[in-house]
Amino acid sequence: MESGTDRTSIVGHRLPEWFRVRSPREILHRLANGDPLLLRARAGAFLERHAYLLEGDALFLRTIAVIAHAGPRCRTAADADAWIEARMHEAVQELLQEPVRYPSEGGVYEHIGRPLGLDPCAMRRVAARFNRLAEADRQAFFGLVIRGQRMEALAAQLGESAPELGRRARSVLDLFLDPAAALTRPECVREL
C-alpha cells in the first residue's frame, strides 16, 4: 500500500505506467491525499504565470480530477511536466465555462476586491470577465496592479511598449471600477 505522502512512489514511476493500473477514482483519491505530483504548488504558479484570477484550491481540485480522468489514457512518458501543464490548461478552461459560484471567505476574491471596493461576490463576477480577456491584457493588469511591477520593467518582460502596456492595464482597470460590470453576469456564465 502506498503512503499518501510518499511522493517517490509516483515520481519513481513513469506516469503512464503509474496511471495504467489505476482507475480514475483511485488516481483522484491518491492525488488528493498527499499531493504526490506537487499539483497545489503547480496550480498557484500556473495562475500567476498566466495571470488568472481564480482560487488556487479550485484549480488544484479540478486539476486532480482532470488528471484522474485523463490518466488511464496517458501515453506521454517523455515529458510529464508538459502533460500536467496541458491538463492544467484544460482544468482552467473548464472552470471558466462553469457557473459563478460563491467564493470562499478569505479567498483570493476578498483579498483582491477589498482595495477596489468590491465585495467577494462582485469581485468573483468581475474576475469571471477578467479571466476571459486576452492573456496580454491580463498580464498587463496583473503585473502593474496586483504584483506592483514597474511599468518599464514589465514592458521589457512582456516585449511591449510602455504606452501599449498602460493602455491595456487601463482598459482592464475600467472593468474593475465599473459598477455595472460587477452587477451583471458575464456572457455565457450562470450563477448557481
Next chain:
Amino acid sequence: MSFEPAQLEEELLRVHRHAWVRLLLQSSLEASARSQSCVWYPPSCGSLEDVRLQHEIRAALRLAHADGLCPPPVLQACLHEQPPALSLIEAAEALLPGVGTLFCRGMARWSSLDAGWGARPMGLVGPGASALQWLESSALLSAREGAVEAALRRFGLALQTGDAGLRIQALAYALDAGSPEHIARWSRLLDGSQHEQQLQARLLGVLRDRRRSRRTPLEWLDGECPLPARELALALE
C-alpha cells in the same frame, strides 16, 4: 485544505461532463464536415439535473460558436433540438452512465410530439416511427450486419426506456445470438419485470418457439430465466 470524498466525486463528475461535451462537439463537427444531419442536442427531459446538463451543453455550444469552432448548421440544429445520432448517444453513455437513458427518454417524449423525426436520420424506418422503433430498427440492422455488440448496446438503451416489447425483442435476439454472456446480460435486464403479465406471456411465446426449434440454451433456462418455475415448466411441456 483537504477535500471530502463527496467533493472529489462531484469534481470527477464535472470533468466527465466536460469531456462528454467536448466529445459530442467534436463528433458534431465531424458529422457536419461529412454533411450529415448528425446532431445531438438532448430534448427536454424534465428533471432539474437534466435541465442543468442541457444548459451546460448549450453554453458550451455557444462558446464554441463564438470562438468559431462550431459551424452554424450544427449550432442551429442543436439549438432547435433535433435528435441525436445514435453513435453519439452510445459515446455519451460510455463516458457518463445514465446519459443514454436521458437521451432515450427525451427522444421518446419528442417522438410523441413530432412522430417521425427519430426515423429520419437513420433512414431505417418509415415516417411516423417512434424513437423506440428507431432504436429497435437500428439494433436489428446492426444485428443483421453482424455487429453483435452494437446491437446489444442499442437494445440496452431501448430497454432502459421501459418498453416491454423491446425487452422481448432483445431476449429473442439474445437467444438467436446464442452466446451465454449475452443471454445472461438480457436475463438480468428482464429480471426486474416479472410482474408484467404481458411481458411474461410474450416471453413464454418466445420460449415455446425456441424450444420447438431447439434453440433455447438449456443452461439459460436452468439458471437465468426470470420466469417463475411453474410458468417455465408449462412453457416447456
